[in-house]
Each structure stands twice: as structure tokens, then as C-alpha cells.
Amino acid sequence: MSDSSTIVSTRPPLGCAAVMMQVLRGELRERELPFTHQREAIAQVLFESTRHLSADDVAAALRQRGEHAGKATVYRTLALLVELGLATEHDFDEGFKRYETQIGAAQHDHLICTECGRVSTFDHPELDRVLAEVAARNGFDAITRQVKVFGTCSESAACRELQRTYRSTGSTP
Amino acid sequence: MSDSSTIVSTRPPLGCAAVMMQVLRGELRERELPFTHQREAIAQVLFESTRHLSADDVAAALRQRGEHAGKATVYRTLALLVELGLATEHDFDEGFKRYETQIGAAQHDHLICTECGRVSTFDHPELDRVLAEVAARNGFDAITRQVKVFGTCSESAACRELQRTYRSTGSTP
């Protein structure tokens, strides 16, 4: 078992994209919804990416591949993927949403650097336990959760420098 | 347009509006920023409220008190309060932001009912410990966090009914 709460700049895509695409195809067939070129291209971009993509990022990635989809279609398709459980939507307080492949039912949470914008993920088993306990204690049926820790990362020299500054002055930005 | 009718907070009404106002006055004086009527009125509305207010809610509350502030001023003042550490901004995925008085440095987290919109708060000491541990392990300096659990509450009969349904079918919305 690997140490899951270390910085993994993202999930390994490995052969995942192909598998996810098969899942998508199946979900669409099951619902008798068409598997269009645009849906394939947009899903491909998301499934192959190791980052959290905005709708704009997806459109740009398509352009770079020589493909194209109107932004309405990008939004509609991303919403569809979320609805099918193949993607998750995140709001990192940037004024827009980001999307990420959702592999299986596994939840993971985010450390967001307010300096450089890097987002890293972690997964701590105790967190699941604690939140389940809180929900139970409040008669609450949890469906999904969002755990975001904002702060300063130690990935770049600039961020480490900032950490040193904050620590010595005891201040926070 | 924001629909404020559904959001209820379980945070106990504190008689600390006056105290918070004093803190605000002090912070402004320290920064040599003027303590205007609008700032006072907007802060008063927020400090006296036990709910999570949208900018629109604040404007409406002002109107009800016979006061007035342009929406630009409302937004600017709420941003100021956040910057001064006297308020926090929340995004409950409604398409707009909500604001809440921030008392001291205490963090608290939210259970959000996706059915009725009720927002309740919780504070679990273990959560602090777990998140601090995760941050430390990742060389991350945490400044603030957001923990949101979305699901179904048991406050109303309708929500309880829904819980029963989901439990028996094993499905999630």
C-alpha cells in the first residue's frame, strides 16, 4: 500500500482513458444516447488529462488536437459526464469550475496553493471515518463531500520562500 | 437572483454583533480607513444575522431597515470584511457566494442538504488534527480550509422520507 497522502500532482492516467471511454460508451448505450464525435473528443481530453481542467482548458485542448466543439457543447458534455458519475466538478475559488475524471467511487481531497495555484490531492482514511461519524451524529446521509485546504505549498522555491516568511513573522496572507 | 428562503444556519445567535462592530472599528482605524455609514450598516446586518447571507440578502436586509447601499458597495464591503478576517465567504454551489461572520479564528465546517438547502455547521476536533497532519506530511502550510459534506438532512419530514427511499433502494440522487 502506497502512502496515499503524499503529493501526487495528480492521478496516474495509465491506461485509464481507454477504460473510461469504454465505460462512457456503455453508459450512453444503456441510456440510448448517441456517442457523438464531440462527446468522444471531450471525454478523451478529460480522461487523458492529469490535471483539473476548466471548460476553457478543454476547448483549448481540442483546438490543439485539431478538433473542435462549441463551448455550449463542452459545458453540456462535462455536465453529462458528471451526471454519469465519470467526472467531478470542483470550485477552487477561481471564478470558474474545473473538471476531473472520476475513477470509480473513490473520493479524494485537495490541497490548493494560493500562491502558485498548484492543486495536489490526498486521501486520508481517517478523514472518511471522521466525516462519516459527523454525518451519522447529525442524522445526515452524506452523498458527496468537498475537502479543500488552502495554503502555501513547498513545490517551488517561491512558495518555500513564502512559507519561511509567514513562519518567521507569524502572519498569514 | 438568489433564493435566500431555504438556507438556515444552526449557528446559535450570538450577542456579539456589538463586539464585532468594535473590532471592525478598530481594524479600520488602524488602517486609517473611514468608518462609513454604509460599512456600519452592512457589517451590522451580517454580524446580527445567524444565517449565511448572499450579497442580495444583505441589500434586502438593508432595505428592510430603511437603509440603503449600492450593490457595488455591498460587494466591496463584504470583500473588505473578509480581508479583515471578520467574515468568511462560502460557495454552496448555488451560483453565488454567501457570507458569514467569522468569530475569532475558529473554523467550522458545513453539512449542506441538497434537498432543502439547509446548511448546518459542525466542528470536530479530530478533523483539525487529521488535516493538520495531512498538510504537514505534504510540506504544506495550511491557511484556511473548506469542508463541505453534501447529502440529505433529517430536519424535515420530506428529507427524512428521501433518506428512507435512498436507503432502501441503495441509490443516490
Place this chain on the structure above:
DNA sequence: GTCGGTGCAAAACGTTTGCACCTCG
């Protein structure tokens, strides 16, 4: 008196929608 705040309207922003046309199945 001076610097910043305020109000209004207009702009900006990400996102959604209406509608004619196209495509998958």
C-alpha cells in the same frame, strides 16, 4: 482639504439557453 468611499450604469465573466440545422443509431 484630501484621500478614499459611494452610487450608478455599464462591462466583464463564466455559464446557460433558444433555435435552426445536423447526425447518430
Place this chain on the structure above:
DNA sequence: CGAGGTGCAAACGTTTTGCACCGAC
């Protein structure tokens, strides 16, 4: 062939901004 998807532009709702005027200190 028909249900549904797509593209474009226009609409949307929230938030921000430009600018002339006003008010706190």
C-alpha cells in the same frame, strides 16, 4: 427516419469596474 446533439449568438445572473460626486477624518 426520428430523437437527440450541435453550433452560434444572444441571454443570463453574479460580480467587478469606470467615473463623477460625496463624506469621513
